[in-house]
């Protein structure tokens with residue numbers, strides 16, 4: 001009963017936060033009117049301040065003595081306001097470049113790495129090649145567009161070429177704690193997903209993310225609305241409409257038009273002056289068409305991914321800090337799995353009918369990671385696991401058994417000379433391919449950033 | 459079920475804004491202290507950075523974003539001291555009133571004359587402050603202008619009480635003038651110090667003392683063994699009056715240098731609230747100047 005009430009409350013507030021399409025236009029006009037009126041008032045206020053300043057200046061002039069003249073001369077000419085990102089870069093926009101390069105080693109061969117799937121979850125292998133690798137030189141551009149929008153773009157330059165990973169605007173002037181985002185962006189589902197890989201504590205994405213969303217998470221074209229009520233504690237509610245092109249969870253041909261939707265809630269409070277807790281549920285739902293479940297098959301159906309995140313952070317000023325972060329993911333999927341032969345033609349049975357099975361999957365996974373930092377060092381550990389509580393995989397009503405739980409253990413040591421450079425050594429004990437050979441992975445990663453100072457998220 | 463509805467209702471009621479007081483959010487404790495002098499009981503102050511936190515190493519926390527969400531005005535130090543977290547807080551606050559360019563966004567550094575503004579820099583110099591030294595809160599001259607700026611900003615937001623803010627500003631100016639006489643009579647002229655961080659440059663300029671060197675070789679970078687050796691040599695040769703550290707940075711290093719050289723080391727509050735006695739900006743100044751004496 002309690003859980004129901006909490007759930008209803010979340011749904012209810014989510015509904016409130018989303019624009020209701022019926023009575024929408026009128027309310028939008030009203031909002032626009034309010035905004036315009038507000039701006040008028042702002043200008044009025046500014047005029048008043050200018051007049052006051054003028055008055056003050058006039059009042060001062062007659063009483064000036066030799067002493068104060070000198071002081072007046074020192075007074076700065078009113079500096080330009082420094083803006084959201086600081087004014088050191090007078091040029092517009094702010095630009096920064098982050099280099100992410102690493103050396104990778106594994107006991108497996110290149111071919112084994114390429115084919116290292118997670119049986120029962122995905123056929124996608126690992127992209128890492130042994131030796132020197134260049135993840136990307138990522139270009140970040142950001143600046144206010146005008147008083148109503150900020151613009152962000154993430155443009156990774158890789159050896160294959162230039163990509164447009166993210167490009168989106170964020171509103172800054174909506175009333176009632178609302179904010180909208182549009183363009184191509186990282187979904188705010190869960191915790192790791194919206195963070196940039198170079199900001200992750202570990203060199204690679206957690207196993208449940210790789211299994212359910214792929215190695216880069218969900219980055220989609222779409223729109224997002226968040227509602228941030230002024231409650232006594234931090235609560236953020238959000239919804240997204242996404243095109244649904246993620247190759248593992250959705251697929252661009254699953255349906256024409258947007259076919260993926262996200263809802264999330266995040267809550268936080270401070271336990272002490274130095275420690276904070278952040279948690280919340282997320283859900284992502286949509287149409288799926290993907291060939292990544294089994295070799296020579298295509299799946300068409302519906303998917304839904306549930307997530308719960310929990311982060312505890314302790315950071316008493318400079319020196320030491322400690323973070324524990326965990327996410328639980330649960331994915332359900334239902335639809336048809338069609339088989340193909342090696343030529344890519346539909347596989348036929350004796351009667352000449354295409355072989356189509358119904359597929360029903362309900363699987364879960366979780367990761368927990370802890371990082372301890374002191375001076376310019378960080379030491380971390382992570383444990384990922386799939387099939388944690390639920391491992392249902394039914395093909396035409398028949399349960400398929402996969403032996404061995406996929407899991408992975410990770411250790412990490414990082415040295416950061418300044419906040420702009422990080423050198424990371426990481427070891428993965430990777431049993432994600434079930435009964436296949438263990439992958440002993442080593443990374444030596446270098447992350448360096450130049451240019452405008454981007455703010456760190458919590 | 460009813461209990462839950464009631465709880466939700468209570469929360470919503472508690473969240474309705476009370477129109478009585480101007481909600482001021484400041485990043486650093488000293489900004490809150492000056493705002494208090496001007497706004498007194500008419501304003502309600504929330505300070506984002508706690509007195510024992512080093513402002514250079516602060517991070518955005520959801521509770522800070524929540525405070526910014528409810529703010530009528532956000533007052534901050536500027537000169538990029540808050541660059542690591544404040545832009546995030548402002549954008550995530552979903553509060554149009556405190557966005558840059560609005561009346562509720564007050565960069566206190568716009569009223570001051572920055573020192574040490576580098577004509578050119580790159581980060582091989584450490585995490586330098588490219589707009590100049592941001593620690594102007596130890597400068598009475600600049601603080602006076604900040605107080606004026608705050609009085610104007612508060613009057614702009616809460617015009618009904620403009621006279622109240624202006625008369626409080628006058629009281630502040632009078633008190634400052636009196637204190638200034640006391641502070642400038644302290645015998646600091648010509649004295650020499652070693653400091654951990656570039657924190658006291660404004661004070662040195664206004665009170666005529668000198669800071670010979672820094673234990674931090676470059677801002678934000680801890681000293682190497684070699685640099686410590688250089689410092690020991692410098693201290694032995696120049697015989698500074700004291701080695702200065704704060705409660706959040708350099709305490710250990712200053713103590714060890716003091717032990718090795720025999721020079722006096724002194725630990726000072728870097729901001730209001732860092733010691734029990736530094737209750738407000740005036741007592742912070744008192745304590746720092748007394749410590750240097």
Ligand SMILES: [Zn+2]
Pocket residue numbers: 514592593655656677
């Ligand atoms: Zn500094």
